[in-house]
Amino acid sequence: MTTALDHYNVRMLRVLDHIDAHLEGDLDLETVSGVAAFSKFHFHRQFKATFGLSLHRYVQLARLRRASKQLADAQGESVTDIALDAGYETPDAFARAFRQRFRQSPSSFRKSPEWEPWLQAFGPLNSARSKLMPTHFTPDQVTLRDTGPIRVAMFEHQGDPATLDVTIQRFIAWRKAAGLTPKTSPIFNIWYTERRPANPADYRMDLCVGIRPDQPIDPTDTAVREGEIPGGRVAVLSVSGDTHNLEPAALYLYRDWLPTSGEEMRDFPIYCQRFFLDEPAGGTAAELFLPLK
Template structure:
């Protein structure tokens, strides 16, 4: 049974590899199902059941990711050529889709990319790929670090985690208005509850922006308050690639690393720093901090 399942997954991974290498080619249902040697009459259901996205949606996101990477190269191809290579009939259609997904026009993105909505937009794509590419962690990936206290502007989310995306959008809009770019002011998440509490109303998470010494932030939004992430010893685990769901990394620290380490937790929740790298092909990254005594 395990061998058969592994063989099935290998065929599906072969499909993803083919899509990656032929984004500017023909990726219709008949072509892609043939790569996996599956019946085209069932393949679209198999693909969605495996990856959580339809084949069309997956290809659309993969092509848009490639297009945005090419746009980030100011000396690269023209916006028109990038739009046509991404499968759009006109540059206007590409611009509309790009703005809807990234809240920037292609030309604005080329001049000054905003990586926060870029990373969020490809969460579904990263999650799809991670279904057959589970991340495993080992003790040598965890380091113990002495961290300084961090003054922060804290944007609170309280209530059903299903509404977190709306809070993230408000957070992004607020930090833009306040001039707190991710490139100059670090981004943190603090989790005060488990990812899926029995009562969704009990879910609590803070989205935070690190502040410079002496910097103050005036905010009319009652969700924003001044605070501090306390310094001290922390176990740190770096995650790269798909950082949309950091629960597996957090569970590794709690369930495996901590009991084996002999360390004790400090009275502060686990938190992470989001790392918005300058080049998207390097992927997203995050560092999880488990406070220790």
């Protein structure tokens, strides 16, 4: 039964990967159901039952999310080009849909994004993938490794995890302005609390990007600080395909792997490195690091 369910979930995740990689293409029911090799006569019900929103709404939200991120890049495409790429026949139709979702016009969002309505609009989209995240891991997936210290620029998020996407967008904007790209500079997350603490205000994590030893950090920039991920022994667990929610992998390391490993943790939080795969359909990948003595 588990194998059959896993196979089913893989087919459904394949659909999300295809949608996210082909937002400019034809994503009608027949095309998308064919990606998963499911009957088009039932697929719309399967999709909604699995992900909690209709195929049409998922595609619409995914296109609007890409469009909003393109708008946030002030040096990017024109509003007209972004509207057409998002599947709208006219810029006016795009503007109406954008304003309805985000309570801002596209031009206003480009000048000064308001991230709170943005977060609310994409709640269903962000939760869709997490419904099929892998939750089962085995000891042979964990490896031991020795790492060296890594100098990083650290961007802190402290407060309700529901607002994390806002911090992420600010971090990305800062990283781009600093000329740091994921292909040349490693991206890390450091977690100081569980994903859903009893008091959401207690949630804390750092978004980090690796920097050269000679690369300066502006001491007057209050948004970022210089730091270091210390070297040492670590237990490493890899996750690929979808990495929106890494809590199941972290819980496996803490709750299942560590007690039977004979290892002890050292005094540094669990952290991960994120990878952005060359092929968009491949999604993302991450390695979780549990620091050991």
